Each structure stands twice: as C-alpha cells, then as structure tokens.
Amino acid sequence: MSGTMSRRGLLAGGAAAGVAGALGGCAMGGGDDGGSATAETSARNPLGVKADAPLEVVIFNGGFGEEYAKAHEAMYKQRYPDAPIKHSATQQISQTLQPRFVNGDPPDVVNNSGGNQIDFNGLVSQGALADLGDLLEAPSLDDPAKKVKDTLRPGIVELGSYDGKFLSLNYAYSAYAIWQSDKLFEARGWEYPKTWDQMIALCRTIKAAGIAPWTYTGVHARYMSWPILSAAAKMGGVDVLKAIDNLEPNAWKHDAVKAAADAYSQLAIDGFLQAGAEGMDHIQAQTEWCNGKAAFISCGSWLENEQKKVTPPGFRMSAHPTPRLTSADKLPFEAFRGTGSEPFVVPAKAKNQRGGLEYLRVMLSKKGAADFTGKVSSLTVVTGSNDGIALGPGLTSVTKMIDTAGPANTFNWLYNSFYRKLERELVNAACADLFAKRITAAEWVGRCQQAADSIAKDSSIKKYKRA
CATH class of the missing domain: 3.40.190.10 (Periplasmic binding protein-like II)
Known part of the structure; x- marks a missing residue:
C-alpha cells in the first residue's frame, strides 16, 4: 500500500x-x-x-x-x-x-x-x-x-x-485467508490442503522443491494469530471466540486454542518458514511471496490491491480458508473469518x-x-x-469463498476492536516470539491469557460484553 x-x-x-x-x-x-x-x-x-x-x-x-x-x-x-x-x-x-x-x-x-x-x-x-x-x-x-x-x-x-x-x-469488508499463487500450484501439481495433516505433508513437498512453504509478516506477527484463532473457532465453535472477546478466565487456554497454536508452531519448528521473515514488515513479506520465494502467506482480502504494483503477470493469487485441525471440527473447512x-x-x-x-x-x-x-x-x-464489477483474481476468489461459506459459516472475533492494545501490542509480541521459536505453543497460550487478564483487571479500561 x-x-x-x-x-x-x-x-x-x-x-x-x-x-x-x-x-x-x-x-x-x-x-x-x-x-x-x-x-x-x-x-x-x-x-x-x-x-x-x-x-x-x-x-x-x-x-x-x-x-x-x-x-x-x-x-x-x-x-x-x-x-x-x-x-x-x-x-x-x-x-x-x-x-x-x-x-x-x-x-x-x-x-x-x-x-x-x-x-x-x-x-x-x-x-x-x-x-x-x-x-x-x-x-x-x-x-x-x-x-x-x-x-x-x-x-x-x-x-x-x-x-x-x-x-x-x-x-x-475483509475476508481473512491463507493465500497462494494458482500459477505456481498448477505448474507444480499442488492442491490447497483442507486438513492440517495435508498442510504439513504439502509443506514437506514444497520445501523439498527449494521454496519456503510459508512466509509471514514478522514485524506484525499478529497476522499469524488470525489463522490460529480461525482454526480454533473451527475446532471448538464460535463460543471459543466469544469467551476471548469477553475476557473470560482461561479463554485463551481452551483446548481448541491450544491445538491450533501447537499446529501453527510446527511451521517454525519444522523449518517451514522463510528465512529472515522474522524481521520483515507486511510489504516486504508480501513482496517475497509475490516473487515466488514462499508458497503461503496469511493476510486479508486487501492483499491484491496492496501488492498490485509488484505482482507478476499471471500470478493469479487466490484466497483459501484455514485447514481443519480434526475431522471432528464443529465448523466445516469452508468456514472463514469475515469482518468489516x-x-x-x-x-x-x-x-x-x-x-x-x-x-x-x-x-x-x-x-x-x-x-x-x-x-x-x-x-x-x-x-x-x-x-457486475470486473474483479481481479484475488478478489474473485474471495467472493467465491464468501458465497461458498454463506452467513452460517462466517465468523469473527471482537477482542481486537474492544481492546486494541491486546492484539496490536500484547498478542503481536507473543506471536513474534512463537514464530521465532523463543517460546513454545503452551507458553504462547499462557502469554495471551496473561495479557487478556491484565486488560480485564485494569479498571481504567471500559469493558464490553459480546452476546
């Protein structure tokens, strides 16, 4: 941008x-x-x-x-x-x-x-x-x-x-997703994974091909909290998000959040993140992705417009929901986070x-x-x-994702709107440490809960209730 x-x-x-x-x-x-x-x-x-x-x-x-x-x-x-x-x-x-x-x-x-x-x-x-x-x-x-x-x-x-x-x-309106280049995936014969096991298997294949499976916005590491919470919502249901929004005790320690954090931390542990991404801002990481240095990136539907000056011809970026963690997830693969x-x-x-x-x-x-x-x-x-408006391939894929999910499978969280500091500073810092392998997934959950508790106990901050 x-x-x-x-x-x-x-x-x-x-x-x-x-x-x-x-x-x-x-x-x-x-x-x-x-x-x-x-x-x-x-x-x-x-x-x-x-x-x-x-x-x-x-x-x-x-x-x-x-x-x-x-x-x-x-x-x-x-x-x-x-x-x-x-x-x-x-x-x-x-x-x-x-x-x-x-x-x-x-x-x-x-x-x-x-x-x-x-x-x-x-x-x-x-x-x-x-x-x-x-x-x-x-x-x-x-x-x-x-x-x-x-x-x-x-x-x-x-x-x-x-x-x-x-x-x-x-x-x-922003739809939050995991993005890929359809040109790259078609050329390699890869298919977007619908389960986490499939994601890890594909990451191994991508890495073996000499491409980083993932890059991420290290300076704004909270971008990686989005797929974690989306995966948690799919596994445990939207009530998991409501508990977080309402600053309920131990909301971040829900089993679904733990499972999602553990899954995404595997990207760092197994070396599936692009080298140097820890120090990149959003534009740098997204440009690396556009240049084919990585296969996946977490971002919202503004990505296509933000990168239009550097996206190669024929790149054909597309947005996809987060993979399901288990076959017993409460929400289907097609469910996604959409918000204003x-x-x-x-x-x-x-x-x-x-x-x-x-x-x-x-x-x-x-x-x-x-x-x-x-x-x-x-x-x-x-x-x-x-x-009736001609859209680029990225927004076209977003509208398809919206239509496929429908209202029943569109979810969102509000804690970042209620308490801006909680996401922008505290969760962001925890994500930076998680994906730099300075803390474990269990420690990340603890850090996020501690941060939420600090907001809950601060009498100077007005509190809100999500029904």
Whole structure:
C-alpha cells in the first residue's frame, strides 16, 4: 500500500495507546443531536436532514486514498444541492480531530482509521459518538421496502456495536485467508490442503522443491494469530471466540486454542518458514511471496490491491480458508473469518448529525458501494454491491469463498476492536516470539491469557460484553 501508513494502521501500537491515555483525562462531550440541524421526515428524507445544512467530512488518507469519498460527497450533493460540503483528508486523525472532540466542535462524519485513529474505547466511554441506530432502520436508497440493516453482510452490526448501540460503521469488508499463487500450484501439481495433516505433508513437498512453504509478516506477527484463532473457532465453535472477546478466565487456554497454536508452531519448528521473515514488515513479506520465494502467506482480502504494483503477470493469487485441525471440527473447512474495517463515525456533537447519517446511507447504496470497489479494489459491507464489477483474481476468489461459506459459516472475533492494545501490542509480541521459536505453543497460550487478564483487571479500561 502506498505511503508510510496502511489503512489497517500496522504501525499503530504506541500512538493508539497514547491517545487512549489522553482521552481518559479529558471530557469528550457526549450528548444527542438536540443542537444539530434537523428537518421534518418524509419518504424521501426519512432521517430528517436539513437540506441546506453544511456537511463536514474528514477522511483517513491511507491506502484507499480520498477520491472514493469525493464521489460519495457528490452523491450527497445531488440529493441536497443547497448543502455546502467541506472535505478534508489526513493521516493524523487523532492529532487533527481530538482537540475538536474535546472542544465540542467535531466534523459531521469521521473516517476514524489508521495508526493514528482516536481510540474507540475512549470515544465510547466518553459518549462522544452518535448512535447510528436510525441509519439501520432507515430505508435503503436502492429499495425503500428494505431497511439499511438488511443490506449489510453478516456480523457488521455486531462489530460496530458497543453496549447495545451501533456506533461505528465499518465500511470495507475483509475476508481473512491463507493465500497462494494458482500459477505456481498448477505448474507444480499442488492442491490447497483442507486438513492440517495435508498442510504439513504439502509443506514437506514444497520445501523439498527449494521454496519456503510459508512466509509471514514478522514485524506484525499478529497476522499469524488470525489463522490460529480461525482454526480454533473451527475446532471448538464460535463460543471459543466469544469467551476471548469477553475476557473470560482461561479463554485463551481452551483446548481448541491450544491445538491450533501447537499446529501453527510446527511451521517454525519444522523449518517451514522463510528465512529472515522474522524481521520483515507486511510489504516486504508480501513482496517475497509475490516473487515466488514462499508458497503461503496469511493476510486479508486487501492483499491484491496492496501488492498490485509488484505482482507478476499471471500470478493469479487466490484466497483459501484455514485447514481443519480434526475431522471432528464443529465448523466445516469452508468456514472463514469475515469482518468489516475502515470505521466511519458520526460524532454526538456534530452540527449536522442527521446529514452525517444520511451520508452513511449514501455510502451504503449499491451505487456508492460499487464506486468504492471500482476505485480501490476492495469489497464493501453492502451485500451484492460487487455484482457486475470486473474483479481481479484475488478478489474473485474471495467472493467465491464468501458465497461458498454463506452467513452460517462466517465468523469473527471482537477482542481486537474492544481492546486494541491486546492484539496490536500484547498478542503481536507473543506471536513474534512463537514464530521465532523463543517460546513454545503452551507458553504462547499462557502469554495471551496473561495479557487478556491484565486488560480485564485494569479498571481504567471500559469493558464490553459480546452476546
């Protein structure tokens, strides 16, 4: 991804922690839209938008850029031609906007993303975000008979909900998978493994062929926690993830998590990881993979767009679910982790809160979503919005994976949204040590549990409950 900061904020750690501390010591100014511009509701204007009220939108200028937002703003302008729109984009979201939240003068829409995003835990605990529930209940722009909430992919409302209120719209949709080059696999006669035993057997074959079976983003080693937790969810069921999200005692010590950690640690123990990967960041590791130095890599569905400048012609990357650990797994091989990213919020003190909700409704139209996908090569959380759009081989394989799994076999975890530090710093550090063979799988489980317990015992951190 271009620039020094990716949309997922891979260099986030310390910045987010610092912002969280700052938020804890100052009142952010909660409240409702009592002082915000409003108008009478109607069939055309179900959210009560004041037609000439100014709208201010601030976008995180990361890998997606800002052009997609300008297109959404133009769509809003078509609906409300008398509304002035102020647009700005920055990589310094917290530095730019935190003072405005504190002063009670925030924008109307904020793309709170990147490594310098404002800590969500602080925003939520201070009541600084508007409830987006009216947006969910509003009719969609495409079909007035269908509510906005019924157009979203599975899990998106749950992901953006805190204490029963929908506060954050995660607009981009990411499927997490293990990736391969179909060109390489077809040339070698290899098939993607559906069980862990098959994975290990294939890794031996790949290594014998002079190729590293796996590479990984050593600096951001948490990427390898994703297949571990996915494998654990398949083996033990989604309740394993809910226990982790809810900071339950010994949740990380569940037998399924232990089995998954033990399985993936075998990649390091048996020498199936690319030499030097421990010191690579995400771009370096992904580029090595694109150059054929390794057969597999763990990543999300942004991978194709992120690597488009260096992917060789005919490479044909494809995404696949994690292999099953046992034949008795509770979820099928086809099950995968799918979730939203790129969060958008409407501040509680926004001057045009109703316009902010309407702007999100525009984004969630099929036209708005299709425009986003066409511009940035990423799926959105709007079901069916990519229909008829020419996708690259990577995203094509992702849509196949989504369709094959269906809603019943799509899962996610929320601990990384509830408690950013837990994944970005603590679990990341444990993964770095696990795959560098400095600790065992059993010690990794213990480290992760210890980290979760430290969050649970910290009274300064607001806690959330996943049902």
